Amino acid sequence: MQDAGPLLEMLRSICGDSAVLTGADMAGYASDWRDMFHGKPLCVLRPANTAEVAKSVVACVGAGVGIVPQGGNTGLAGGATPDDSGRQVVISLDRMTAIRRIDSIGMTVELEAGVILQTAKEAAAAENRLLPISLAAEGSARIGGLIATNAGGVDVLRYGMTRGLVLGLEVVLPDGQVLHRLRHLRKDNAGYDLKQLFIGSEGSLGIITAAVLRLVPLPRHRTTALISVPDIAAAVRLYARAQDDIGEALSAFELISGDGLALVATHMGQEAPVKGADWYLLIEAGSSLPGLRTAMETLMEAAFEEGWATDGVLAESEAQADGLWSLRESLTEAEGKAGGAIKHDLSVPIPEIADFLQETGKMLRSMVPEARLNIFGHLGDGNLHYNVMNVAKADSARVNTAVHDMVARYNGSISAEHGLGQYRTAEWARLATPPEHDLTHRIKRALDPMGVMNPGKVVPLHD
Ligand SMILES: Cc1cc2nc3c(=O)[nH]c(=O)nc-3n(C[C@H](O)[C@H](O)[C@H](O)COP(=O)(O)OP(=O)(O)OC[C@H]3O[C@@H](n4cnc5c(N)ncnc54)[C@H](O)[C@@H]3O)c2cc1C
Missing domain, CATH: 3.30.70.2190 (Alpha-Beta Plaits)
Structure with a gap:
């Protein structure tokens, strides 16, 4: 960007000097948890409340820069990492950490997007309630990120994915309007269920600032x-x-x-x-x-x-x-220490998992004999983390393509729970049908006509 000065000044006047990070202070926000994706943000913004988020969005749009929402930065698809153009602002929700209300009779919790999952679970447990989302990153992942990725984890078998727990959302839209739907209701069929648009949209349609989630009895x-x-x-x-x-x-x-x-x-x-x-x-x-x-x-x-x-x-x-x-x-973590892997987060119908694993294993052995597999996951959800280790960089794209083609043959999904981010968007574009492309682009254009929200994530830039 030619002169970022006026935008930085405006963001400082909205959020306060200490909430606008630049230079070395941005390090923890510019790369992902696995250190696989690296970006160069124009700045990192840490607003304290929804009004500051909304004003900041308007300022960024006015300056023509992209916005990358970020929670705990534990996502596994590079969705929270900016590009390296220096023209994207990371908006981190990590200062918005209030748990506003727990209703142990209605079994709901209302909280801000920056609350860490483990903190929310501890607060619910103190009321004898369970927030049923469990994953290894729960000490860092934040509520907004979990909703934006429609996170899965090990509780899905019994309680479903995060989407099923979301009763209400507050979202800052790309034009700065605030959609305020923080209802503690299990039933609400009054019109389109607008919150669904933002669940699993990985920050590409708006910034989630608060949520109402369903709780369940704490298993004794x-x-x-x-x-x-x-x-x-x-x-x-x-x-x-x-x-x-x-x-x-x-x-x-x-x-x-x-x-x-x-x-x-x-x-x-x-x-x-x-x-x-x-x-x-x-x-x-x-x-x-x-x-x-x-x-x-x-x-x-x-x-x-x-x-x-x-x-x-x-x-x-x-x-x-x-x-x-x-x-x-x-x-x-062990896989990372052993040198990392080409990761696949796939799902196939449960009765076909054995055939899928046999066929895919055979295919890979003939393609890359030295490859090693680290396969684990949520068998009860038909969701496997099919990670291929010991593959030369030159072979990684064709391994990825071959595994995804096999998933498509089994009528499976190439992203069961981690989302597309920047890691899988091109593969989604390769495998999606024309109506899926068309509808996806129409939704993106309708909500974000300027293309400012997490550009290039979920929706390909050029398609
Ligand atoms: C060790 C480990 C284990 C994991 N296990 C699982 C697992 O079992 N199941 C699973 O589903 N995931 C798992 N994950 C992935 C990750 O924890 C989840 O995707 C989590 O939901 C991300 O939350 P976050 O706050 O870190 O989001 P981030 O990484 O910060 O962001 C993820 C995406 O959401 C967007 N986003 C973040 N906050 C907001 C917001 N407030 N509004 C709009 N968009 C937003 C970002 O732009 C990005 O696209 C694991 C990750 C690690 C490191």
């Missing part, structure tokens, strides 16, 4: 098991049986590969209590009512009898259950 009992299985077909059969035997109390059904656990042992120093298999399942049930342990024991006995399980442990204490979860939650 939980039981957690780590089980080794002979193959994926057995894991899927065990999943069907768990649905029958544990029913709605089944809260997580996670798949972990033996290779993944080996990475965790090598790079994080954490040893699993069950060893020697190609595949493992981390299964959890939770409820306000007792009796879960017996149900889990019955499930495990059936699994051994049927030959669906080869070994397993049932956590004897909360600490042991936490230890089992720690193995699962360390997979991404």
Whole structure:
């Protein structure tokens, strides 16, 4: 930008001098959590309230610069990282951290977009309520980011994705208007459900400044098991049986590969209590009512009898259950320490997961024999993190394309829960149908005709 001075002056007058970061102060906001995407923001803005966000948006639009909303910066698709043009302003919500109200009877919480998920969960738990979003980044991810990415995580099996929890939103639109729909209502069919436009839109249509979320009763009992299985077909059969035997109390059904656990042992120093298999399942049930342990024991006995399980442990204490979860939650970090991977966040229909994995594995072995796989994810949601390690940079694009083509053949999704950001937008554009392109561009143009909101994310710049 030729002269950023007047815009910086205006932003300082709106938000205060200390809320406008430039130079080295922007470092933590210019790259993503994995250090994979790097940008050069014009400045980073940290407004204190919705009015400041709205005025800042008007100022940025007037100056013709792009706006990149940012929460905890833990997104895995580069959606919160600006480009390197020096013509984009990062608007961080990290100062908007008020939990305004918890209604433990109506089971709702109203909070600002910058509240960290873990803080919100602790506040809900103090009222004997659960905010059912659980992911390894919950100590950093913020409510606005979780909504903007429609985050998944390990609670989806039982409680659904973040979208299902959002009852109301406050959003600053690209023209500076504030859409104020902070209703604590479970039922509201009065016209189009406008908030849905912003959930999962990754900051490309507006800036979420506050939300009302649904809470659920805090489960008083939980039981957690780590089980080794002979193959994926057995894991899927065990999943069907768990649905029958544990029913709605089944809260997580996670798949972990033996290779993944080996990475965790090598790079994080954490040893699993069950060893020697190609595949493992981390299964959890939770409820306000007792009796879960017996149900889990019955499930495990059936699994051994049927030959669906080869070994397993049932956590004897909360600490042991936490230890089992720690193995699962360390997979991404261990992978990073081992050199990273080409990441795929895919979903396919659950009954076809075994065929998908077999076919894709065979294809990759013939394409890149030296590749190693780190596969884990939410088997109960049909969602796998299919990460391909040890691939030369020159081969990464064709590996990515080949995996996504296979996902498309299985009528799956190339982004089950992480969004498109800048990482997958081109692939989305390659695989989307003409009506999907058309409608996506029409929605973007209708809400953001100047194209200022998170340019190039979700909606391709040139299509
Ligand atoms: C170790 C680890 C584990 C993870 N596990 C999971 C998992 O299991 N499931 C899952 O779904 N994700 C997972 N993630 C990804 C990430 O945590 C989620 O995508 C999370 O929702 C991002 O929240 P954030 O506040 O960090 O958003 P950011 O990274 O800051 O932003 C993400 C996107 O949302 C936009 N955005 C942020 N705030 C706003 C706002 N207020 N208004 C409008 N747009 C906004 C940004 O522009 C960007 O496009 C994981 C990440 C890590 C690092």
